[in-house]
Every structure is written in C-alpha cells, then in structure tokens.
Amino acid sequence: MKKTLLAVSVLSLAFLxxxxxxxxxxxxxxxxxxxxxxxxxxxxRDAQACGNAIFNATVIAQIHTGQTLTxxxxxxxxxxxxxTVDGSNExxxxxxxxxxxxxxxxxxxxxxxxxxxTQPWVRD
Numbered sequence: 001m002k003k004t005l006l007a008v009s010v011l012s013l014a015f016l017x018x019x020x021x022x023x024x025x026x027x028x029x030x031x032x033x034x035x036x037x038x039x040x041x042x043x044x045r046d047a048q049a050c051g052n053a054i055f056n057a058t059v060i061a062q063i064h065t066g067q068t069l070t071x072x073x074x075x076x077x078x079x080x081x082x083x084t085v086d087g088s089n090e091x092x093x094x095x096x097x098x099x100x101x102x103x104x105x106x107x108x109x110x111x112x113x114x115x116x117x118t119q120p121w122v123r124d
Contacts, residue, residue: 029054031077040098046123052081053098060096060104060116067113072106080106095121 026032028040028051040050055078062075072092082093082103088110096104096118103121107114 029058031055035077037078049081049095050098052078053095056094056104057096060094063106063113063116065113065115069108069111072108072113093121 026038028038030038032038037048037051037055039047040054041047056076059075059077063072067075069090076092076094080092081095082091084091084093090108090111092106092108093103094106096102101121102118104116104118106116
C-alpha cells in the first residue's frame with residue numbers, strides 16, 4: 001500500500017512538473033525576455049513570419065509621423081522583415097497580418113517617420 005501510494009505521488013508530481021513546464025511556453029506572437037518572438041505552430045507555411053505578424057500587429061499602431069529610427073526600433077523591438085534604402089529615404093516593412101498577407105511599411109525621410117502604409121506581402 002505504501003509503495004503504491006508513493007508511486008502515485010511520484011507520478012503525480014512528475015505529471016504536474018511536465019504540465020507546468022509546458023504552460024511556461026509563450027503563445028505564438030509573444031516576445032520572450034531574450035527578445036525572440038514565438039513562432040506559430042508548424043502547420044503554417046512560415047511559422048516564424050506568422051508569429052512576427054501577431055507581435056507586429058500589437059505594436060505597429062504606436063508608430064507616428066516624426067518619430068526617429070531609434071524610436072521606431074524601440075517600439076518594434078526587432079528588425080524589420082524587409083528594408084529598403086534610397087539616399088536619405090529608408091523604409092522598414094513589418095508583416096502585420098499573416099493570413100491576409102499584409103505588410104505595413106514605415107517610411108523615413110532624414111531618419112524620421114514620414115508615413116505609414118500597408119501593401120500586400122509578397123514572399124521572397
């Protein structure tokens with residue numbers, strides 16, 4: 001009886017330990033303390049792009065005309081999925097809707113936000 005009770009107790013603790021370890025995993029689109037974004041589940045064509053889109057959609061509305069490159073980088077907290085540079089003009093593209101394939105572009109002139117627009121996202 002004591003051995004059975006001990007075995008049940010050990011199995012219960014092991015099960016609880018496993019479920020608590022599983023529950024600490026971040027949901028898709030959440031950024032860890034290390035600065036990595038959790039990807040979506042592997043049933044998506046590009047699980048990381050899906051996770052990035054979820055995260056980006058939660059913060060992109062904080063971007064406004066006149067903010068600096070540094071301000072935007074602090075808000076977005078990770079590098080853009082796409083980037084173009086043409087003289088003193090620069091644009092950063094962030095996927096903001098994975099399912100509808102939407103990328104939000106942040107345009108900079110002289111290192112300050114000059115506009116925000118959306119375009120269909122075309123995969124490389």
